[in-house]
Amino acid sequence: MPRIAYFGPQGTFTEQAAGSLAGQGDELVPVDTIASALASVRAGETDAACVPVENSVEGAVPATMDALADGEPVTAVAEAVLPVRFTVLTGQDTEQIRTVASHPHALAQVRGWLAEHLPQAQLVASTSTAAAAVGVQRGEFDAAVTAPVAVTHYPLRVLATDVADVPDAVTRFLLLRRPATPPPPTGADRTSIIAFMPDRTAALAEVLNELAVRGISLTRLDARPTKGRLGEYRFHLDMAGHIAEQRIGDALAALHRRCTNVRFLGSFPRADGVPSTVSATAGDTDFVTAADWVAAIRNGDQA
Amino acid sequence: MPRIAYFGPQGTFTEQAAGSLAGQGDELVPVDTIASALASVRAGETDAACVPVENSVEGAVPATMDALADGEPVTAVAEAVLPVRFTVLTGQDTEQIRTVASHPHALAQVRGWLAEHLPQAQLVASTSTAAAAVGVQRGEFDAAVTAPVAVTHYPLRVLATDVADVPDAVTRFLLLRRPATPPPPTGADRTSIIAFMPDRTAALAEVLNELAVRGISLTRLDARPTKGRLGEYRFHLDMAGHIAEQRIGDALAALHRRCTNVRFLGSFPRADGVPSTVSATAGDTDFVTAADWVAAIRNGDQA
Numbered sequence: 001m002p003r004i005a006y007f008g009p010q011g012t013f014t015e016q017a018a019g020s021l022a023g024q025g026d027e028l029v030p031v032d033t034i035a036s037a038l039a040s041v042r043a044g045e046t047d048a049a050c051v052p053v054e055n056s057v058e059g060a061v062p063a064t065m066d067a068l069a070d071g072e073p074v075t076a077v078a079e080a081v082l083p084v085r086f087t088v089l090t091g092q093d094t095e096q097i098r099t100v101a102s103h104p105h106a107l108a109q110v111r112g113w114l115a116e117h118l119p120q121a122q123l124v125a126s127t128s129t130a131a132a133a134v135g136v137q138r139g140e141f142d143a144a145v146t147a148p149v150a151v152t153h154y155p156l157r158v159l160a161t162d163v164a165d166v167p168d169a170v171t172r173f174l175l176l177r178r179p180a181t182p183p184p185p186t187g188a189d190r191t192s193i194i195a196f197m198p199d200r201t202a203a204l205a206e207v208l209n210e211l212a213v214r215g216i217s218l219t220r221l222d223a224r225p226t227k228g229r230l231g232e233y234r235f236h237l238d239m240a241g242h243i244a245e246q247r248i249g250d251a252l253a254a255l256h257r258r259c260t261n262v263r264f265l266g267s268f269p270r271a272d273g274v275p276s277t278v279s280a281t282a283g284d285t286d287f288v289t290a291a292d293w294v295a296a297i298r299n300g301d302q303a
Numbered sequence: 304m305p306r307i308a309y310f311g312p313q314g315t316f317t318e319q320a321a322g323s324l325a326g327q328g329d330e331l332v333p334v335d336t337i338a339s340a341l342a343s344v345r346a347g348e349t350d351a352a353c354v355p356v357e358n359s360v361e362g363a364v365p366a367t368m369d370a371l372a373d374g375e376p377v378t379a380v381a382e383a384v385l386p387v388r389f390t391v392l393t394g395q396d397t398e399q400i401r402t403v404a405s406h407p408h409a410l411a412q413v414r415g416w417l418a419e420h421l422p423q424a425q426l427v428a429s430t431s432t433a434a435a436a437v438g439v440q441r442g443e444f445d446a447a448v449t450a451p452v453a454v455t456h457y458p459l460r461v462l463a464t465d466v467a468d469v470p471d472a473v474t475r476f477l478l479l480r481r482p483a484t485p486p487p488p489t490g491a492d493r494t495s496i497i498a499f500m501p502d503r504t505a506a507l508a509e510v511l512n513e514l515a516v517r518g519i520s521l522t523r524l525d526a527r528p529t530k531g532r533l534g535e536y537r538f539h540l541d542m543a544g545h546i547a548e549q550r551i552g553d554a555l556a557a558l559h560r561r562c563t564n565v566r567f568l569g570s571f572p573r574a575d576g577v578p579s580t581v582s583a584t585a586g587d588t589d590f591v592t593a594a595d596w597v598a599a600i601r602n603g604d605q606a
Contacts, residue, residue: 057365058365059362059363059365059526059527060362062360062361062362104407104408104410104411104428105407107407107428108407122427123427123428124425124426124427124428125407125410125426125427125428140425200520201514201515201518201519201520201521201580201582202511202514202515202518204511204521204524205508205511205512205514205515206515208505208507208508208511209508209512211505211508212504212505212508212509215504216504217504218504218507220526221507221524221526221536222526223362223523223524223525223526224362233524277504279504
């Protein structure tokens with residue numbers, strides 16, 4: 001039975017995303033940290049890992065960026081996008097709620113709601129949204145801000161659902177495996193890489209030009225500082241398209257020449273289903289015809 | 304007497320940064336949020352504002368990026384870089400510490416130290432590192448993780464200093480004023496802008512090319528998602544150089560043609576004192592000589 005490690009515990013948004021990406025009968029295995037989810041896949045203890053990668057309000061998830069950049073390569077085979085809408089669970093009458101616990105990022109995203117509805121409550125940082133629910137069950141806190149799925153694990157009273165200060169916030173999750181042939185292209189795919197850049201003027205411009213001249217759209221560019229030193233970066237790039245397509249393969253080969261190192265993080269269907277636009281001169285046939293023409297000349301067979 | 308608003312309360316890292324950037328006799332005025340610090344400058348209630356802009360581990364500070372992008376323009380005139388090293392203050396004997404409070408970001412950066420030295424303590428989220436110290440004074444918590452400057456405001460016992468899981472982490476702060484002529488160039492300056500980008504392939508590559516062809520080094524590139532929607536961005540760019548220099552002025556003029564909007568956030572001396580490198584063909588004299596040559600031709604005076 002395939003086993004999927006996810007950044008747990010049970011009852012988090014990541015469990016919810018892992019459930020939506022799992023196949024029938026897959027076993028979901030909660031682990032303590034994002035790094036240990038990837039470590040379990042690398043070690044072959046699990047078949048896949050589900051981790052959050054990006055939030056529309058807060059940006060990239062630093063722990064995931066770091067875990068993807070370091071250690072043996074793993075590649076994404078699928079993504080899921082979940083709305084960030086919280087449920088508030090309690091074991092108390094509303095008037096008696098004195099403490100509200102959750103993960104610090106969750107507390108930050110419902111600060112306005114809490115100020116309006118539970119102004120007297122002290123906010124307590126827990127290690128996850130689900131750990132907050134466990135604390136409520138144990139009587140350590142009066143209420144917890146959790147993922148909707150938490151109520152299926154912890155029999156608490158639902159004080160509110162769909163709680164979010166920013167109504168349209170979403171989080172994107174990746175399903176990661178040990179490297180293998182990517183899933184087949186669908187026409188609406190995303191390719192994700194990390195480019196490690198020499199620290200010199202114009203290096204990033206040159207890399208983006210390799211994408212631009214082939215009509216490839218960036219869907220994300222995230223600069224991660226090297227830990228502990230301002231001004232040194234690696235770049236996480238997502239682009240519209242699949243490595244099986246000629247223009248993407250050609251661009252990645254060019255980046256491999258230009259960059260200190262390029263780590264391929266996967267080509268997989270986009271959760272939003274938006275098809276790639278391919279410019280009139282960058283279709284697969286254009287590349288094949290052009291390569292044939294060069295080969296013909298080299299063979300003394302110029303048309 | 305000049306008044307400097309800072310993201311307070313008293314006893315935070317931002318107060319420490321504001322103190323290092325203030326002139327003799329300047330009055331430091333704590334305000335509740337980053338947005339209100341900038342609002343007080345925009346309204347003329349204060350002469351300047353000091354806010355955090357970037358951390359070497361966590362990256363950009365989203366509240367500052369948003370507050371700089373929205374509302375009337377303000378521009379940076381100076382920066383300060385502080386090491387992120389915390390002090391732990393308490394009113395208890397060490398064995399009796401059951402709760403430790405701090406800002407969630409601070410707790411995240413000392414998690415390893417707390418697990419080793421105070422493993423039994425529950426972590427409580429406060430609105431700032433200084434609010435945690437106030438809570439300890441009031442008996443609400445047993446210990447607080449604070450900025451070093453906090454001990455000058457709150458007479459508590461120092462349990463530990465120089466606490467940090469990542470030993471070389473630093474935070475950069477800006478001193479912002481209403482727009483005026485920038486401080487004069489020093490040869491080791493930084494220029495900061497926000498480029499609002501049309502959502503089309505190659506737009507960012509074209510912008511970075513305008514810097515690259517003039518030999519301008521990026522010192523930071525931060526993509527901020529538009530709140531609530533993945534895939535739409537504005538770009539915060541920091542570059543080595545001063546708008547008074549020809550190559551920077553020429554590049555910014557080019558960006559003004561290319562971008563939907565460009566917001567100038569200031570040219571000011573770098574805290575690290577690293578001088579700008581200027582390529583052999585991009586010095587001020589090169590630009591002036593070249594402009595004179597074009598003007599001469601237009602005047603029928605070709606040499």
